[in-house]
Amino acid sequence: MTGMGERARKAASVLAQAPTEQKNKALQLAADSLRANKSRLLAANTKDIIYGEEKSLTDAMIDRLKLDDARIEAIAASLEEIIKLDDPVGDIMAQWDQPSGLNISRVRVPLGVIGVIYESRPNVTADAGALCLKAGNAVILRGGSESFHSSTLIHECLVEGLEGAGLPADSIQLVPTRDRCAVGMMLKMTGVIDIIVPRGGRSLVERVQNESRVPVFAHLEGICHVYVDADADIEKAKDVALNAKMRRTGICGAMETLLIDRKIADRAAEIIEPIAALGCEIRGDETIAALDASYKLATDEDWDTEYLEPILSVKLVDGVADAIGHISVHSSGHTESIVTENSEAAEKFLKCVDSAIVMHNASTQFADGGEFGMGAEIGIATGRIHARGPVGLEQLTSFKYQVRGTGQTRP
Known part of the structure; x- marks a missing residue:
């Protein structure tokens, strides 16, 4: 050596x-x-x-x-x-x-x-x-x-x-x-x-x-979140969430937690079902777990877990501020995304979420140097000194x- x-x-x-x-x-x-x-x-x-x-x-x-x-x-x-x-x-x-x-x-x-x-x-x-x-x-x-x-x-x-x-x-x-x-x-x-x-x-x-x-x-983990806002286009949200989780479940940019605004709880099943249909295990809060007999009740540990496999934690939150609060506690600082047509909510999310990569209306699986126009990447950095992100x-x-x-x- x-x-x-x-x-x-x-x-x-x-x-x-x-x-x-x-x-x-x-x-x-x-x-x-x-x-x-x-x-x-x-x-x-x-x-x-x-x-x-x-x-x-x-x-x-x-x-x-x-x-x-x-x-x-x-x-x-x-x-x-x-x-x-x-x-x-x-x-x-x-x-x-x-x-x-x-x-x-x-x-x-x-x-x-x-x-x-x-x-x-x-x-x-x-x-x-x-x-x-x-x-x-x-x-x-x-x-x-x-x-x-x-x-x-x-x-x-x-x-x-x-x-x-x-x-x-x-x-x-x-x-x-x-x-x-x-x-x-x-x-x-x-x-x-x-x-x-x-x-x-x-x-x-x-x-x-x-x-x-x-x-x-370095980055230690990729505990990435997608937040579906009350003003989201639901079809867009379904596409983004499905891709963020299931395109490749084993990469660091894969979504591990899906947050949904409580105001659209009646649309939560629409967003989750396409993901579950591809064999993904759903672990949700009490409301989400009650949507389907196959869904499991999430534990406290689930919100802090990088699964790197077809398992997804899902939680209802009270708006963008609550989503930001959840992410600040449980995120690894890698990549987070908001799905919304509300520009004010989007800008608040982009400004306040303190992760290396923060997205609006895009899958977290774009967290990649090649997708950023860098040709390739040597890794993702979540620290704050010298290099951050790809x-x-x-x-x-x-x-x-x-x-x-x-x-x-x-x-």
């Missing part, structure tokens, strides 16, 4: 000066390699699926792990989307002249070396590697044991792209072991790794946040001040 860190630091100094064209060439060659190695990737992924099933992973986790033709193409395409994005390195964020005659610029620069620790999803290997590269950072990737074979082959494709473009192969490194001790070592690599990004379940993120001596970008190219940079003078001395 020490050797990987030293090599990453050397590579980072090269990447910080690499022209956009060279970084883009590496990404295109990597995308081409992914497509050329599709059959090998599918074979490697089959090994990972078998390993995951032997470990009794949930269906949601297996879904995150699985690759098929479409997902491999999506991974390759995501690299090409990152190529299209503006290179943030060297951007002048602000520039001004002082009375002293000094010209001052605030300019974007890479963070340096980034450590990414993640579980299951092999696509994170490509997304994280590509985003760090485009933003001029070296990266050390520690994938989950479940995705070991898939991630190893994806990493090979990324390295092929780096070498083909004349960039250091050590710009993107993958920890070549399933040993969990490697995670502990990464968390203590101060002076070598500049930022740690954990992407996975609660136990992983908690460990990283508790043990890391390196600054962390962590894309700009969030993987810092800045420095460039000061130009004509011989000034300070009196």
Whole structure:
């Protein structure tokens, strides 16, 4: 691990000066390699699926792990989307002249070396590697044991792209072991790794946040809410709620709690039934639980649970203020959405809800860097320092001040 860190630091100094064209060439060659190695990737992924099933992973986790033709193409395409994005390195964020005659610029620069620790999803290997590269950072990737074979082959494709473009192969490194001790070592690599990004379940993120001596970008959970206001278009509400929960139940942007204004309690069944019809277990307050014999009474714990499976908590609230109050107590600060045609209620919700992403009339499943026009994301950050929400190219940079003078001395 020490050797990987030293090599990453050397590579980072090269990447910080690499022209956009060279970084883009590496990404295109990597995308081409992914497509050329599709059959090998599918074979490697089959090994990972078998390993995951032997470990009794949930269906949601297996879904995150699985690759098929479409997902491999999506991974390759995501690299090409990152190529299209503006290179943030060297951007002048602000520039001004002082009375002293000094010209001052605030300019974007890479963070340096980034450590990414993640579980299951092999696509994170490509997304994280590509985003760090485009933003001029070296990266050390520690994938989950479940995705070991898939991630190893994806990493090979990324390295092929780096070498083909004349960039250091050590710009993107993958920890070549399933040993969990490697995670502990990464968390203590101060002076070598500049930022740690954990992407996975609660136990992983908690460990990283508790043990890391390196600054962390992370979110612990995705307890996301959709609030259906009294002035909502019910058909719109049905569509948004159904998609927010059931499009993919195992992602961090999936709705876990549905809040409905008590004034439209008589329409609650219309909103909930399409979700339940797809096999989702409903756990509601007393009024909601009484709507159908299959619905269960929610416990206090349900309002604070990230299910990541087809289970939904549903509660009636007394208007937008009560919805905001519930979210302030039970949200993880990830993503919340209001469905309403009342612009005043919408603006109050958008202003007062203190989460990284707040939406109006849209599914929480749009909480994704790709959907935000960032090409891809390295994760979602729910903290308040440096990065918040999808962590894309700009969030993987810092800045420095460039000061130009004509011989000034300070009196």
